[in-house]
Amino acid sequence: METYAALQVLWWLLLGVLLSGLAVMVGMDMGVGTILRYVGRNDGERRVALNIIGPHWDGNQVWFILGGGAVFAAFPLIYATAFSGFYVVMLLLLWSMILRPLGFEYRSKLPSAGWRNAWDWALFVSGLVPMVVFGAAIGNLFHGVPFQFSWNLTSTYTGSFLGLLNPFAILCGLLSASLSVFMGAAMVMNGAKDAIFERARTLARIGAALAIVLFAIGGFWVHGMGGYVLTAGPGAGVPQTPLQQSVALADGAWLANFDAHPALWLLPAAGFAGMLLGLLAASARRSHLAWWLGALGWLGVIGTAGVALFPFLLPSSSVPAQSLTVWNASSSQHTLLWMSGFAAVFVPLVLWYTSWAFYVMRGKLDVADVVADEHAY
């Protein structure tokens, strides 16, 4: 039982790590997509921005695939309930995301201004929309989502599409988009010079400033928001279904974990520190430092949200007792154990060769480089 509970917590932590990996790596590429039309005033400059992430977007996107796969493997009920409940939103996310591989690969294949312009817009949409949806999805967890289970755990979503676009969710969506703009701009600064660098620097500062403000507003909002409390249930490390617990609603409940363990305040502090220092680093033209600080900011933001909700993963607003938690939505001990083994071997390996790929492709690009390289995007 202790082993199982420990594995459940471990996978909750790993989920946080993977979501942060997704936010940092995919968010950065999407940020570049979002700002593409501003940092690049003409085709050559836009190609520079695209080619800075050109060798990496594909590998980075796997963080997204892995995020989905890990939720599926470690918390199948979350995967099943959230993906089907958020149907329309998920499709918008998906449809905007599948434009991206094509945008990168096909954009520069034809020497037509209209063609490239259209793909630049596609990259803008596929940069902005998924990041807003990503944040909004997390934001909706705080309010809870209207779903319920039948006796055999068939889930039914009873809400509407528009219900998912509530003000708090939009705030979270904008926060996530701002952070992705910051990371994308920092990445463009890493790889570009002169005018492109300067425009990216402006955007990095705007992104970071917005993110700080939105994160602070979000904090106050959650402070007064009604949260969920797990009052009775089989508890951690016990195989169970979501039909066996009781859940109460209480104002300010989302801050209970912080009150109980004040050390957790370090997480929002890390979020603010990362974003604020990132802003300063970008202002000082220290783009690599700014990028790493932005990553710290993401970790702080995602950590804050995760800890606030813990042990909830997906609260049900229509039948709170059927809310999904780390304890009732996780996979079996056997599966979690195997997955931990694979993660222990392959996550370090992935980080190692990803770093090598960035090392190989290090350095700055300008328009002449891109034009000279026939393999460039």
Place this chain on the structure above:
Amino acid sequence: MHDIHVVDLSRLQFALTALYHYLFVPLTLGMSFLLAAMETVYVTTGREIYKKITQFWSKLFLINFALGVATGLTMEFEFGTNWSFYSSFVGDIFGAPLAIEGLMAFFMESTFVGLMVFGWGRLRRGQHLAVTYLVALGSNLSALWILIANSFMQAPTGAHFNPVTMRMELTSLSDLIFSHDAQAKFVHTSIAGYVTAAIFVAGVSAWYLLKNRHTELARRSFRMAVLFGALATVGVITLGDALGFVGAQAQPTKLAAMEGLWKTEPAPMPFNLVAFPSQQEHVNRGAIQVPYVLSLLVTHSLTGSVPGFDQLEQQATARIRDGIPAVAALQTLSAKPNDADALAQFQAHEKDLGYGFLLQRYAPDVTAATDAEVADAARDAIPQVAPVFWSFRVMVVLGLAMLAYFVMAVIYTMRNRVERKRWFLKLAVWMIPVPFLANEAGWLVAELGRQPWTVYGMLPTWMSASTHSVGYMAFSLIGFVTLYTVFIAIEMYLMVRTIRRGPDDDHAGVIPHDRLHADRLAGYAEG
């Protein structure tokens, strides 16, 4: 409860998106290794022509790869969005291979594909070759994990149903990974990809030879592709047989559908070369039969026999009746997890739980089911025969045709005179769509033949779907069809354009600087 129209629309959407995705995947699987072979020649002999060959084919590889990646995202989403009960019911087993696929294979493939494209000037020759091999290995390992997951649906092993959590749970990962179905299916599918790539490369090369363009590139590509494809085709057919052999044990209803076996016959059984199965009357309206061959094919002996639908339907009826107490006990356990009597009753009938679910479609309260409802459910236990029967024949005939083509091609190219056989070059161009058709037919055999189950014998398709409204399904179907149609048009256009322009074209092109600063472009950016 599930709306049966929503289930059908969900199936249609999954089939469309999977078949579409599967247009691009096999080419990636094979082309990556073919590129590795080409680059191997470049690195070992140092002849520049092979660098040019590798780079040219990798352009086409990437156009295809992008759409494969994009449509693969859909597949990752769709289990959750449209098959949510399936996902929670078997996620404990099915999710793990998908996550491992990302971690072990897709990361490798995607990270190194970036270096493969952008690394020519930055990596040493040997390093770049290693990167190309890693892309090939990564894409095929990716297929491995996906097919391990798929084989759980075909021949579930390494898992059991846990009434406490109301779902299937993993008991042995190694049973899952090394299941015979997974092994045979992976090898069959992976090298079917090799064949696809070989026919594509040989076909495009033949077109160049016919036009007398880029002949040095085309002759070499043709030779390499043809050898690659000939060996792979032999492998695909061998593994196809192995898969049939495995499938005969694991999924008797699929086998009976593939062969149009309505009645169980004594050994040696004849093979239906051509037949017109009628689902209504449970007979074949007219058939051309070859004596003895079916026993030889599926049991590798003249004395072996396999059950037809008459026997299979009887077995299903018995199992449905046995599944009734299992479902009833489970329903009790859901409300009262500690009920010992219900647990004992469940365990006694556990093996037929899936058949009980099959009945629930007609009788939501299974304990009150009538004989007519049991008979309806038993009839459901048989897949639609005609589509499986014909898809199987299309796949086999195309496979044999490709074998014949490759044997001829090897003879001509080894004599080094294929340039003069213009009829054969024309044939080679026309062969390009053939492996794609065969791949799709193979998917149809595997997945239509598995019906009415998503997990064979365990979980019926009708229960697996998400509880959406028809309106939601119409919205998503229209969206997918529209987007995917636009995508394929763009992809085909770029493919054909790149082929027409040939290896000497700078694919990126450069918009002249005066046009770069044209008001139109600048105007958007200023705004």
Place this chain on the structure above:
Amino acid sequence: MRTFMQFLLFMVLAIAVIVLAILLGDMGAWYFAWLVGTAMIVLIAAAGGVLLDTQDEHAAARRAAASADAR
């Protein structure tokens, strides 16, 4: 010394490959067949390319010899 270290490294690699191959051949014969078969298919395709270059050279040499004889 350097040769010896290389020898050791390759011996260790060879033994690791043998052990892995035995295990894999035991548990997943078809997987093992795929590994060996793919390597073979790739190498034969590569050899076919090299052979074509050799055939071309031979043909060119024969043509050159024939034209020399004719003269």
